[in-house]
Amino acid sequence: xxxxxxxxxxxxxxxxxxxxxxxxxxxxxxxxxxxxxxxxxxxxxxxxxxxxxxxxxxxxxxxxxxxxxxxxxxxxxxxxxxxxxxxxxxxxxxxxxxxxxxxxxxxxxxxxxxxxxxxxxxxxxxxxxxxxxxxxxxxxxxxxxxxxxxxxxxxxxxxxxxxxxxxxxxxxxxxxxxxxxxxxxxxxxxxxxxxxxxxxxxxxxxxxxxxxxxxxxxxxxxxxxxxxxxxxxxxxxxxxxxxxxxxxxxxxxxxxxxxxxxxxxxxxxxxxxxxxxxxxxxxxxxxxxxxxxxxxxxxxxxxxxxxxxxxxxxxxxxxxxxxxxxxxxxxxxxxxxxxxxxxxxxxxxxxxxxxxxxxxxxxxxxxxxxxxxxxxxxxxxx
Numbered sequence: 132x133x134x135x136x137x138x139x140x141x142x143x144x145x146x147x148x149x150x151x152x153x154x155x156x157x158x159x160x161x162x163x164x165x166x167x168x169x170x171x172x173x174x175x176x177x178x179x180x181x182x183x184x185x186x187x188x189x190x191x192x193x194x195x196x197x198x199x200x201x202x203x204x205x206x207x208x209x210x211x212x213x214x215x216x217x218x219x220x221x222x223x224x225x226x227x228x229x230x231x232x233x234x235x236x237x238x239x240x241x242x243x244x245x246x247x248x249x250x251x252x253x254x255x256x257x258x259x260x261x262x263x264x265x266x267x268x269x270x271x272x273x274x275x276x277x278x279x280x281x282x283x284x285x286x287x288x289x290x291x292x293x294x295x296x297x298x299x300x301x302x303x304x305x306x307x308x309x310x311x312x313x314x315x316x317x318x319x320x321x322x323x324x325x326x327x328x329x330x331x332x333x334x335x336x337x338x339x340x341x342x343x344x345x346x347x348x349x350x351x352x353x354x355x356x357x358x359x360x361x362x363x364x365x366x367x368x369x370x371x372x373x374x375x376x377x378x379x380x381x382x383x384x385x386x387x388x389x390x391x392x393x394x395x396x397x398x399x400x401x402x403x404x405x406x407x408x409x410x411x412x413x414x415x416x417x418x419x420x421x422x423x424x425x426x427x428x429x430x431x432x433x434x435x436x437x438x439x440x441x442x443x444x445x446x447x448x449x450x451x452x453x454x455x456x457x458x459x460x461x462x463x464x465x466x467x468x469x470x471x472x473x474x475x476x477x478x479x480x481x482x483x484x485x486x487x488x489x490x491x492x493x494x495x496x497x498x499x500x501x502x503x504x505x506x507x508x509x510x511x512x513x
Contacts, residue, residue, distance in 0.1 A: 146200075147194070147200070147204055151193060152208075154193060154494055154497065155192045155193055155194065155204075155208050156208055156211060156212050157491075157494055158191065158192040158193060158494055158497075159188075159192045159205075159208045159209060159212050160212040162188070162191060162192070163175065163209070163212065163213060163218065164218075165487050166178075167218050167219060171219070172218060172219030172220040172280045172281070172284075173220075173280050173282065173284045175220065176220060176278050176280060176284060176285070176286045176305070177286070177305060179278065179286060179288070180286040180288070180303045180304065180305040181303065182301065182303055185205070185288070185301075185303070186201070188205065189201045189205045192205065192208065193497055202274055202288065202290045202299070202301050203225070203226045203274050203290070206222060206225065206226075206274070206276040206288060207225060207226070209222050209278075210222040210223075210225060210276070215240065215243050215244065215281075216243060219280055219281050220278055220279060220280040220281070221240050221243075221244070221278065221279060222276055222277075222278045223236040223237060223240065223251070223255075223276065223277045223278070223279065224236070224255070224275045224276045224277050225274065225275075225276055226273065226274045227273060227274075230259075230272070230273075230274060230275035230276075230289075233251065233252060233255040233275070233277050234248070234252040234255070237251040237252055237255075237277075237279075240279070243281075244279070244280075244281040244283075245281070246279060246281070246283050247283070250283075251277060251279060251285065253417070254277070254285060254287070255275070255277050255287065256416075256417060257310050257413055257416060257417060258275075258287045258289065258302075258304050258310070259272060259275055259289065260416040260417070260420075260421075261310055261311065261314065261329065261416070262289065262291070262302045263291075263421075263422055264416060264420060264421055264422050264425045265311060265327070265328050265329050265412070265416075265425070266325060266326075266327050266328075266329055266445055267325060267326045267327075267387060267422055267425070267426065268291075268293075268300070268323055268324065268325035268327075268444055268445070269293045269295065269296070269323060269324060269325070270291025270292060270293045270298075270299070270300045271291050271292055271293075272289055272290070272291045273290065273291065273292050274289055274290040275287070275289040275290075276288050276289065284306050285305075285306050286303070286304060286305045286306070287302075287303075287304040288301065288302070288303055288304075289301070289302050290302070293323070296323065302315075303315070310412075310413050311328075311329055311337060311411075311412045311413065312329060312331050312334065312337070313329060313330065313331040314329060315329075315445065322444045323444045324383040324384070324386070324387065324444065325387075325441075325442065325443065325444040325445065326384060326387050326388075326426065326429055326440050326441075326442060327440060327441040327442070327443060327444070327445050328340065328425075328429065328440040328441065329445065330440075330441040330443065330445065332441075333440060333441055335438050336429075336432055336438045336439065336440050337412055339432050339436055339438045340412065340425070340428050340429070340432060341409065341411065341412055341415065343428050343431060343432070344401070344404050344405065344409060344415050344420065344428070345405065345408055345409070346405070347405070348398055348401035348402045348405050349398075351401055351427075351428070351431065352394060352397065352398050352401070354431045354435055355392075355394070355397070355427040355428075355430065355431055356394070357435070358430045358431050358433075358434040358435055359388075359392075359430065361434055362380070362385065362388055362389070362430065362434070363389075379433075379439070380433060380434075380439070380442070381442050383442070384442045387426065388426060388429075388430050390426070392423045392426065392427055393423065396423070397423055397424050397427050400419050400420060400421065400424045401424065403418065403419055404418045404419060404420060
């Protein structure tokens with residue numbers, strides 16, 4: 132069952148009650164212990180990289196299923212209770228400033244595991260860059276966790292915030308060698324506005340962007356100013372005798388492109404990257420290409436070279452988290468039919484793990500009741 136990808140959650144304020152935190156820790160530790168014995172650490176991470184399984188685990192440890200805090204709290208709990216020496220995997224990073232600690236934590240972990248901390252740092256930076264630069268969907272990252280096994284298998288779970296829509300979006304990754312062409316196995320969430328060049332069919336756009344980064348920065352800035360003027364309708368017809376595509380850009384995409392860009396700063400980035408002549412987009416991202424520079428290049432690619440990025444929000448399995456929890460569908464087939472088999476597989480497995488874990492009766496009942504709430508929703512399709 133492969134549904135790694137993206138999940139959207141409404142922003143919630145507040146924090147977990149103090150009395151509940153110790154219970155959540157005990158539940159998480161007990162369930163993880165059984166999962167590690169049953170599956171091994173790599174399979175545990177693979178399951179957690181799946182939004183469906185993550186929500187199931189989140190619910191099993193008594194966290195609200197539909198809260199943006201389900202990401203930060205659940206990953207924080209996991210980081211607290213997982214013992215790298217005993218469990219075979221570790222959790223790095225976290226919310227806010229903790230997200231920036233992945234490099235130093237990877238160095239510390241390399242004294243326990245035979246892993247390359249520089250490679251883990253590279254993965255961490257690259258994944259964050261892809262989901263903010265190659266995909267620009269209005270969500271600013273504020274949570275970034277990397278989980279890695281003693282054999283170097285990794286997953287990344289990170290979350291961004293959109294203050295306008297009041298939704299937080301969670302991005303799930305598992306180990307891959309490909310970071311720029313459809314790196315998410317599948318994507319689930321609510322569709323919004325986006326400029327997206329990781330779509331598989333956009334290889335020509337990705338190649339053009341890389342070629343532009345290797346070109347003279349002065350000329351690229353001139354092309355951007357020309358394209359931006361055309362976007363605002365300030366260019367004469369003579370400038371577009373070779374064909375312009377302004378009308379082809381959606382209103383939503385125009386709103387993204389009209390965001391202010393510091394041209395001086397963009398030129399500095401272009402000059403830095405140009406001096407290093409990156410061999411691929413991954414190198415360019417790590418050399419400093421960020422959202423503003425990328426946005427300028429995407430506009431040039433579209434209006435001047437007629438190789439537009441995708442304007443589709445990278446969501447392949449849309450659902451409304453207010454209605455469907457992690458039950459993947461509705462009884463009336465809206466937004467799509469309930470996948471009862473998949474949902475019940477998750478629920479049954481989690482119930483089994485909880486039942487077999489060494490828990491106090493009170494904790495066990497709390498966890499099983501939370502899972503059964505969702506089980507009832509799956510059967511009703513609500």
